Amino acid sequence: MDNKPLFIAGHTACAGCGQSLAARLVIEAAGANTIVANNTGCLEVFSTAFPESAWNVPFIHSLFENCAAVASGVEAALKFLGKKDTTNVIAQGGDGGTADIGLQALSGMWERGHDILYVCYDNEAYMNTGIQRSGLTPFATNTTTSPIAEKSFGNPRPKKPMPEIANAHGIPYVATASAGYPQDIQRKVKKAISIKGPKYIQIHVPCPLGWRHESALTIDVAKLAVETGLYPLIEYENGKLTARQIQPKPVEEYLKTQGRFKHILNNPEAIKQVQEVADRNIQKYGLRLEKSA
Amino acid sequence: MFGPLTTKPGTSKANKTGSWRVKSRPKFLQKNCIGCKMCTVVCPENCIVGKEKNAYYCEYFFCKGCGLCANICPKKDILMIEEDKEEKEKK
Numbered sequence: 001m002d003n004k005p006l007f008i009a010g011h012t013a014c015a016g017c018g019q020s021l022a023a024r025l026v027i028e029a030a031g032a033n034t035i036v037a038n039n040t041g042c043l044e045v046f047s048t049a050f051p052e053s054a055w056n057v058p059f060i061h062s063l064f065e066n067c068a069a070v071a072s073g074v075e076a077a078l079k080f081l082g083k084k085d086t087t088n089v090i091a092q093g094g095d096g097g098t099a100d101i102g103l104q105a106l107s108g109m110w111e112r113g114h115d116i117l118y119v120c121y122d123n124e125a126y127m128n129t130g131i132q133r134s135g136l137t138p139f140a141t142n143t144t145t146s147p148i149a150e151k152s153f154g155n156p157r158p159k160k161p162m163p164e165i166a167n168a169h170g171i172p173y174v175a176t177a178s179a180g181y182p183q184d185i186q187r188k189v190k191k192a193i194s195i196k197g198p199k200y201i202q203i204h205v206p207c208p209l210g211w212r213h214e215s216a217l218t219i220d221v222a223k224l225a226v227e228t229g230l231y232p233l234i235e236y237e238n239g240k241l242t243a244r245q246i247q248p249k250p251v252e253e254y255l256k257t258q259g260r261f262k263h264i265l266n267n268p269e270a271i272k273q274v275q276e277v278a279d280r281n282i283q284k285y286g287l288r289l290e291k292s293a
Numbered sequence: 294m295f296g297p298l299t300t301k302p303g304t305s306k307a308n309k310t311g312s313w314r315v316k317s318r319p320k321f322l323q324k325n326c327i328g329c330k331m332c333t334v335v336c337p338e339n340c341i342v343g344k345e346k347n348a349y350y351c352e353y354f355f356c357k358g359c360g361l362c363a364n365i366c367p368k369k370d371i372l373m374i375e376e377d378k379e380e381k382e383k384k
Contacts, residue, residue, distance in 0.1 A: 009340040009355035010305035015313065016359030021337040047305070050297050054305040182334045208359075216360030216373075219335055 004056060006032060011054040013046040016215025018179040018205035018222060019094075019121045020046065025182055026090070026119055026203075029189035032057060034088040035074055039067030039102055041094035042128040042207075043121060065101045067091050068109035068118060075114045084115060088193050092119040095136035096126045098202075099160050110169040110198045117192050117199045120162065123207040131210045135160040138230065139277055140264050143210075148263045153270050158277060166200040167236045173197075174236040178204040180222030184233065184244075204231045212259025224254040229278035232285045245289040248282055251275045306355070310338070314358035317373040323347045325368040332362035332371060 006027045013020040023043055027034065035058045038044045044061050047054040062070040071091035078084040091109070093102055098120040109116060125143050126132040133143040137155045142148050146155040166174045173195050177185045185203060192199040206222050208215040225231035226244070228251045233244035251274050255261040264270035282288055328346030333339075340356050343349030351362070363371040 005303075005339055007339060008303050008305060009338045009352065010308040010310060011338075012308060012310065013337060015337075015357035016361055017337045021335060021361075024337075024339055025334070048299060049305070049308070051299055052305040052307050053299040053302055056303040059302070214360075216364045218337075218359070218361055219365055 004032070006034075006056045007047070008054050008056065010052065011047045012049050013042070014207075014209050014215070016208045016218045017042075017046075018207060018218045019043055019123060021182075021218070022121055022177075022179045022185060022203045022205045023047070023092070025185045026092070026189050026201075027055070027057060029186040030088050030090055030117070030193055033086055034058075034090055035078075036060070037062055037067050037071040037074060037089070037091045039091075039093035039097040040064040040128075041097050041121075042123070043092065043094065045128055064097050066105045067093050067097065067102055068105040068116070071116050071118075072109050072112065072114045075116050089114075089116045090119060091116055092121065094126075094128070095120060095122040095124060096132075096134040098122075099135040099162050103165075107165075107169065110166065110171050110200070114198055115196055117189070117201065119189075120200070120202040121205045122202050123205050123210065124159075125207075125210055127207045127210040136162065138274075140261065140270050140274055142260045142263055153264055153267060154260075162202055163200070163234060163236065167239060169198075170239070171198045171200065172238055173199040175200070176202045176204070176232065176234050178222045178226050178231060178233060179206060180204075180219050180224075180226060181233070188235070210260070212262075213257050217257060221254070221257050224249070224257060228254045229282040229287055230254060230274075232281045232287055234285050241285065243285040243287055246282075246287050247289050248278065248287070251278050309354045311352075311354045311356050314353075314356065314376055316358060316376060317360065318353065318356060318358050318376050319351050319360070319363050320372045320374045321350050322370045322372065323349070325370045327368060329367060331365045331367065335361045335365050337361065 007024040132145040141155045206218045326347045333341045340352040
């Protein structure tokens with residue numbers, strides 16, 4: 001890899017931002033011959049505050065919903081120019097721009113079979129506009145549009161199964177990663193860009209402001225999400241599932257690190273329901289580490 | 294050209310985000326460092342520089358003082374110290 005940093009300091013992310021850390025890891029793994037299309041969201045706002053840019057690669061900001069479509073156009077143009085084999089195209093966005101607003105363009109990109117890596121930075125709400133719930137907000141999260149009150153304990157709906165939706169399109173590579181495992185992110189990105197066709201990676205990125213934890217705990221919180229089974233690290237290669245095995249910890253260990261789950265710590269019923277979510281993940285993906293005989 | 298267009302890449306170093314630090318700043322002791330590079334890997338600002346062990350340092354112009362590097366250092370060779378503490382001691 002060359003020494004020129006591709007994502008430099010001076011961007012205006014919050015202290016301890018998991019997204020800026022993951023974005024740098026992704027672009028460093030992809031290399032300098034990359035064109036990035038980015039939909040609206042925290043990442044675009046903090047990294048390209050006019051008139052400066054933190055990126056040392058070509059960068060296009062699209063609208064909130066059409067990043068995948070813009071990247072499709074870039075890919076088609078590169079194909080026409082005969083430069084596709086030497087250039088990677090990455091489309092990226094936050095969880096709202098991926099799972100809610102941008103899903104139709106993304107689905108189109110997968111279905112048309114463009115050779116693009118789509119990276120979703122999943123911080124589990126619309127953090128840029130002030131912590132509104134999105135389709136990828138987990139169960140029982142306190143956000144500004146799913147507030148806690150007498151009869152409500154936060155977001156009533158479970159997380160949208162984006163990796164399964166991606167896999168249902170029959171694309172060659174789908175993976176989830178986590179900011180708590182930086183080398184794992186880079187390995188998955190390198191693997192993804194070596195494969196031809198549409199790829200999807202969803203990276204769990206803690207947001208100290210929105211999740212209300214100390215900025216120094218970003219990595220620890222992301223690791224706990226994986227270790228409790230609430231955020232399984234999985235890969236689908238042509239539909240074949242491989243998962244990172246864990247020895248599951250109780251979900252309280254993850255919940256008590258964050259202010260957004262503070263209200264359910266005294267509510268055993270809600271904790272039980274969150275534990276059920278983790279147990280379902282563990283069973284569905286076969287996460288439990290079997291003791292070797 | 295239409296619209297606000299950033300014509301030069303990699304220009305964000307004009308923002309000296311180090312002024313955001315309020316509580317603490319990392320201090321690189323450079324004693325027990327094993328050169329594992331974990332601090333440079335996890336720094337969200339990409340402001341930790343260094344190539345060999347015991348030679349890593351932080352560009353305070355950009356460091357926001359999040360504390361991730363001190364938290365991940367396996368040798369506890371990075372400490373979070375109170376902002377301006379060293380200057381006060383000198384006086």
